Every structure is written in C-alpha cells, then in structure tokens.
Amino acid sequence: MPVLVITGTGTEVGKTVVTAAVAATALAAGRSVAVLKAAQTGVGPDEPGDAAEVARLAGPVTTAEPARYPEPLAPATAARRAGRAPVHPHEVAEAAAKLATEHDLVLVEGAGGLLVRFDAAGGTLADAAGLLSAPVLVVAPAGLGTLNSTELTARELRSRGLDLAGIVIGSWPAAPDLAARCNLADLPEVAAAPLLGAVPAGSGALSPTAFRSSAPHWLAPPLDGGWDAEAFRVREAPPAS
Numbered sequence: 668m669p670v671l672v673i674t675g676t677g678t679e680v681g682k683t684v685v686t687a688a689v690a691a692t693a694l695a696a697g698r699s700v701a702v703l704k705a706a707q708t709g710v711g712p713d714e715p716g717d718a719a720e721v722a723r724l725a726g727p728v729t730t731a732e733p734a735r736y737p738e739p740l741a742p743a744t745a746a747r748r749a750g751r752a753p754v755h756p757h758e759v760a761e762a763a764a765k766l767a768t769e770h771d772l773v774l775v776e777g778a779g780g781l782l783v784r785f786d787a788a789g790g791t792l793a794d795a796a797g798l799l800s801a802p803v804l805v806v807a808p809a810g811l812g813t814l815n816s817t818e819l820t821a822r823e824l825r826s827r828g829l830d831l832a833g834i835v836i837g838s839w840p841a842a843p844d845l846a847a848r849c850n851l852a853d854l855p856e857v858a859a860a861p862l863l864g865a866v867p868a869g870s871g872a873l874s875p876t877a878f879r880s881s882a883p884h885w886l887a888p889p890l891d892g893g894w895d896a897e898a899f900r901v902r903e904a905p906p907a908s
C-alpha cells in the first residue's frame with residue numbers, strides 16, 4: 668500500500684506545491700495517483716481546495732477531501748466553530764487505505780504542521796500516519812528559522828516511531844541568501860534525513876504544462892522520475908475499515 672504523508676513545519680510552507688510536484692512526477696512515470704487533503708479549512712464551498720490545486724498543476728489525479736470548514740483555522744477549531752463533526756485520524760487513515768487499493772501512490776496532505784489538531788481529542792496527522800505506518804515527508808521553508816521547526820518536526824516523528832522519508836524545501840528563492848544556502852547542508856543534518864528536493868519559488872504560478880515538465884527535476888530519488896514505489900510502501904497492514 669503506497670502512501671506518502673506530506674506534512675510541513677507549519678502552514679503556508681508549500682505543502683500543496685510539493686504535493687503537486689510529487690504527483691506530477693509520479694504521473695510522468697506512468698503511475699496512478701490519489702491526493703487526499705486530510706481536512707480542508709479556509710476555503711468556501713465553491714472554491715478549489717488544495718487537492719483541486721494539485722490536480723490543476725499536476726494533471727489527472729483522484730482527489731479526496733473528507734471535510735471542509737470555511738474558517739482559516741486548525742481543523743479541530745474550525746469544525747467546533749462551524750458546529751460540524753471533526754475529521755478523526757482513523758477516518759483519514761481509512762480513506763487513504765481505501766484509495767491505496769486503487770492507486771499506485773496516495774499522497775496525504777495535512778493542514779498546517781504535524782501536530783495541528785483535527786478533533787477535540789487532540790488527534791493529528793501524526794496519528795493518521797501512525798495508523799497507516801506510512802512514511803512522512805516534511806516540507807520546510809528555505810531560510811532563517813527553518814532549522815528549529817524542521818528539527819522539532821523530525822524529533823516528533825521519531826518519538827512516535829514514524830518513518831521520516833525526507834525533507835523538501837517548499838519554496839527555493841531565485842536569489843538564496845546566506846542562511847538558505849547554508850540550510851542545504853544543515854537541514855538534512857538536523858533532521859537526520861535526506862533533503863529530497865526544492866521547489867523553486869513561483870512554481871505554483873507556472874502553467875500546468877511547464878509545472879509538469881519541470882517537477883521531476885526539482886526532486887531527488889526516490890521522489891524523482893526514477894520512481895521506486897517500494898519506498899512508499901507502508902510497513903504493516905492498513906487498519907480495518
């Protein structure tokens with residue numbers, strides 16, 4: 668069951684653009700792809716959510732969005748304020764496991780960072796990744812401040828026994844400053860995981876055609892065009908649904 672959970676050091680770090688780059692690369696390698704936005708907040712009923720943005724940029728992927736709440740907040744807070752049922756981690760895991768029976772790769776994008784709460788019990792994307800035993804990709808900013816938040820995220824994943832697949836920089840500036848340049852060596856060091864790519868700043872504004880042809884060049888193995896589905900295979904059986 669090939670599932671890759673995509674989290675970040677926080678919100679607005681480029682998770683959706685990185686998810687689109689991984690999806691486009693997998694599609695270019697001839698794989699079928701599903702994108703599950705675990706919980707979408709801050710988007711109105713008729714607006715495109717993150718999964719739709721991935722499809723726009725990457726191409727024909729199956730999209731899934733178990734729940735959407737209008738206010739731009741953590742899912743647990745947005746659900747509570749909307750008077751609606753929250754999304755529980757086991758529901759995210761079950762949805763991903765089902766999609767994985769029908770696709771070569773399932774990408775699960777969280778909302779904000781790893782420990783953002785989905786429900787009132789404190790369930791998070793980390794819990795969903797644990798239920799799936801799926802590897803987790805961490806999207807990080809390029810510049811000053813990223814070392815601390817990336818190491819905290821990596822430590823939390825390890826403390827839960829989760830597999831940190833690697834780091835991808837969500838928005839690599841055209842003119843990287845000293846901190847960004849140093850971070851190319853320091854990010855994999857503090858995360859104790861490989862740097863698996865960097866998506867150039869502004870890539871989300873490329874035409875879909877340009878995005879799809881460029882995306883494989885932004886990513887390193889096993890995310891690049893060489894494609895190794897085994898890298899995303901979960902370690903254990905999925906939860907019963």
Ligand SMILES: Nc1ncnc2c1ncn2[C@@H]1O[C@H](COP(=O)(O)OP(=O)(O)OP(=O)(O)O)[C@@H](O)[C@H]1O
Nearest residue numbers: 678679680681682683684779838867868869870871
């Ligand atoms: N490489 C990039 N190219 C163009 N725009 C980018 C890039 N990375 C990030 N952005 C922009 O920065 C903002 C945040 O990116 P994105 O929506 O991918 O964040 P996110 O980490 O997915 O946040 P969320 O927690 O809301 O899912 C968006 O406005 C997006 O257009």
Ligand SMILES: C[C@H](N)[C@H](N)CCCCCC(=O)O
Nearest residue numbers: 678708709739740741778779
């Ligand atoms: C609305 C936003 N774009 C995301 N969907 C949700 C981000 C929640 C972040 C909560 C937090 O860490 O403080």
Ligand SMILES: [Mg+2]
Nearest residue numbers: 682683717776
């Ligand atoms: Mg997003």
